[in-house]
Each structure stands twice: as C-alpha cells, then as structure tokens.
Amino acid sequence: MFKSQLKAISSRIQRQFDDIFSELDVVSVTQAMAYATNGGKRLRGFLVVEGARLHGINIETAIWPATAVECIHAYSLIHDDLPSMDNDDMRRGQPTIHVKWDEATAILAGDALQALAFDLVSRHEVGSGEIRANLVSSLAKASGADGMVLGQALDISAETSQKKLTFEDITLLQQKKTGALIQWAATAGARLAGSDPTALTKFSNALGLAFQIADDILDVEGDIDLVGKAVGKDGEAGKATFVSLLGLKEAKRRAKELVNEACEALKEYGEKGENLRQAAHFVIQRES
C-alpha cells in the first residue's frame, strides 16, 4: 500500500515537473534542472501529499508544495555534490550535474531550482494568499541560514575542525541539515488546511532523525550499486556519525525506537495514518 502510493505520488510529481520544464527555454541550466529532479525516492513530496490527505486536502492542491520541496531537495544535492563541497561524481547511479555539464551549470541549476520552489508554493492553485505566504515563509526558514543551509555549514565546519562532534552536536546538525525540510514536508498538509501541525511535527522530528541514522548505517553497510552514490566515505574521512558514536547495534536500536515514536505521534489520525506509518518503517529498511 505504501510502496504503490509512493510510486503513484512520485509519478504525479514527475508529470508536474515535465509540465513545468516544458514551459522553460531549453538551455543547459534548464536541462540540468530536469535531470536533477528526475528520480530519487521523492519521500519529501510523498510526505506533503500524505500529510495533506490527513487534513482533507487533495493531491491536485498538494502537488504544488510537494513539487516545491523536491526542488529544494534537488538543489541542495546539486550544490552539495560540487567539488568544493562533498565532491561527489555520482548521485542516484548517474553522473552528478557538474560532471555531466560543468560547475557553472550546477551552481545555476541549483539556484534556479530554489527560485522555482518559491514560485510553486506561491501559485494561486495552492490556496488563499495567507496560506501561500505561510508556506513560503516556513519553507524559507526551513531551507535557509537557520535550517538546511546552517546544517550544511555545520557539517562542513565539522570536517575541518579538530574537535570531534558529540551526539548532541550531530543531532543538531542533522535536525538542521535534513530534519528541517522533512518537517516542512510533513507539516505542509496541515498548513494547507490551516490546521494544527503539532502531531505531524512530532512525527517528522522522529522520522527525520531515524532517516539520518539509517543514512549513516547505509554508509557503513550499504551496497554501492543500490545506494547509487559513494559509500564508506564518512568512515574513511574519520567523520563522526551516529554509527561511529553509538556503534552499529545501538544505532539500529535507536532508529527503530524513533520509528515507533513517529508512529505513535500519528495515533490521532487512526487508520488514515497507515501510509505514513509504513513510510516510517520504510525509512530504516531502505537500501538506498
């Protein structure tokens, strides 16, 4: 049920991207934007659509913020893969943008994807002006210097710092780097409906952390062919991760505990929350 729903939502997002990119001039930057948004799990977009469904908002409305959050996610990956950042040649089993095109195209495609995200959440189809402005404001905060970008900055400074990160440091870093956007995605549906996002906030905080612990586990245990990008990089770089700090066994236990917490937070939605509960379990069982 979850897997077929994830697939259906992912296809719907792809159709949305196809429409959007067909309206733009064909230059290397727009080609790179289409390439970078094509593929991936689209878990963030799924969270938007499912969170919206729990609040009675249909996919034709939710598709806009769902596509927007995938734009932000894609832009962050493009910039993160650049030589001066993580310097990754492969992503989702394909050459990264700066390898397939060049660095300038990668920088500009990322920049344009960020702008596109704000274009999409502010479209008339999304709802009242108040709701659109609220989605923009929260997305900007989740993406910016107190959200995702801060997380990336902390991550980079950790790499060059002498001081090893503590568990608390890594938790904060990850809450910013991946957690803030996951939280925005999971709560966007409540914002669309003008409803209270508390339950979905709790759900997504636990989910975001479980997601990152699972990522660290994949970096140790993952199969490069399935993960689609380099693995074992963190260990080689001597980087503190949840696995290096907790040990593999404890990291797995903690991830499972967080998934249970996430599911617990959905109690008030009853049966309707089943897809999101399955998504939480998927997050720590995935192979990529």
Next chain:
Amino acid sequence: MFKSQLKAISSRIQRQFDDIFSELDVVSVTQAMAYATNGGKRLRGFLVVEGARLHGINIETAIWPATAVECIHAYSLIHDDLPSMDNDDMRRGQPTIHVKWDEATAILAGDALQALAFDLVSRHEVGSGEIRANLVSSLAKASGADGMVLGQALDISAETSQKKLTFEDITLLQQKKTGALIQWAATAGARLAGSDPTALTKFSNALGLAFQIADDILDVEGDIDLVGKAVGKDGEAGKATFVSLLGLKEAKRRAKELVNEACEALKEYGEKGENLRQAAHFVIQRES
C-alpha cells in the same frame, strides 16, 4: 535630493540587515552573508522604497521587499564571482567571499541569502497574504530560470559559443540578467499597494537597459579604483557588449535616450517622481 535619499535608504537597509543577522547563529556562512550585503549602491532597494512611496506605502513596509531584493542581488554576485563562473577576486573594492572564506562558504552564503529574500517578502509586516504571495511569486519568476538565472546562463553560454551575439541577443540576455530584478524592484511598490504597475514597468525596462549599457561603458572607460572590481575584462575576453556592437559614442547616445524614456514613463506621478528621475540620470553618470 536623490543622493541624500539614496544614502538614507541605504542606511535604513543596513540597519535592517544588522537586525536580521544578529538573530542568526554566528558561523562562517552567516558572517559571509553579512559581509556580502554590506555596501554597494543599493539601487534596487532604493527603487522599491521610492516606487512604494509613489503609491502611498511607507518605508517601514517597503523595507522588507527592499531588503529582500538586495539579498537576491548579493547572492547573485557571490555566485557570479565564483572561480567556475566569472572568477573575480574583488567586489566593491574588497576580496570576494570565496577569496576571504572559501568556495563552499560562498556557495552556501548565496543559497541562504536567496532563502532569506523569500523569508523577508513573506513576513506579516509586508501586507495581506495575497500581497505577500504576489510579491513572492513575482520575485521567484524574476530570479529564476526565466529571469536572472536564465540571463546568467545565456551570458555563460555566449562566452563559450563561436557565434557572436547580436544586439537583440544582448538585449534579451541583459533584460533577463539584470533587467528582471530591476523591474521587480521598481514595481514592488505598486504590488504592495495593489495598484497597476504599468508605468513603473516601462520606467524600469528603460532604466535596466540604460544601466547595463552604462556598465559596458564603465568596463571600457572606468577607473578600477572607483569601479571596485576588475575592468576591461569583457574587451580582453573578446565578449560582445553594447559598446563593441554600437561603438562608444552610439552606446552613450542610446543610454541617454533610454534615460529620457524612463523619465517620460514617470509623467503621471508628477513632482513625486523626481527622485526616480534623478536616479535614472545617475545610472548613466555613475563611476562605479
């Protein structure tokens, strides 16, 4: 009158930035954001505030979109200066971000400034939800793959292309690269008031083109100490510019003609448009 007003608005924008950055964690990325937004002419912010005044909107409201447009402008300069883009070491007489810090910090500071721009225009102080969403939507379009980023992409592809650009090519390129954001700035006041932006659109289209012709003239005639960045680069690179296509004399004549067009467009505002008229004259007389 114009010069003292430009200075007053610039100081007000600086105070706004000081407040905003004092609320962010002090990491190299936020320091770089403050550094990159400190200085410059702030002509775009001035256009927002003056355009707003023409529509009865005071500076305490207009300061938010004025600061936002300066964020977008600053981010575009940071990314444009990167080694894989224009590779400039100096900007406003100071080392560029990737020189003073490093490339990763420059990429992230630019990314966070873009997010901050959308945070600022969507704040409650700006107006109704409808007005805020309208400002976001138009700013996203002016900045993105059909606006500023498209202009930069066309500029980069022109540098590697065999084919020399025509006058029409350069006009389109510049309308996107600098014109779209200048137009947004000049029309934001009308949007804030929910009024018709037609006159300010005409004004800013002429102004934007005059601005770029003046930039090309400065690249040929400018004093490096006043311009604050490398000059003569375009000529050395064999790049087609308004000056190389029109000749210096005709470029100056055309710039003056455009300034007259810009002033003409302000007729309906009478005396109240005087600051903007002086701004248009300043654009082609400036030394930096």
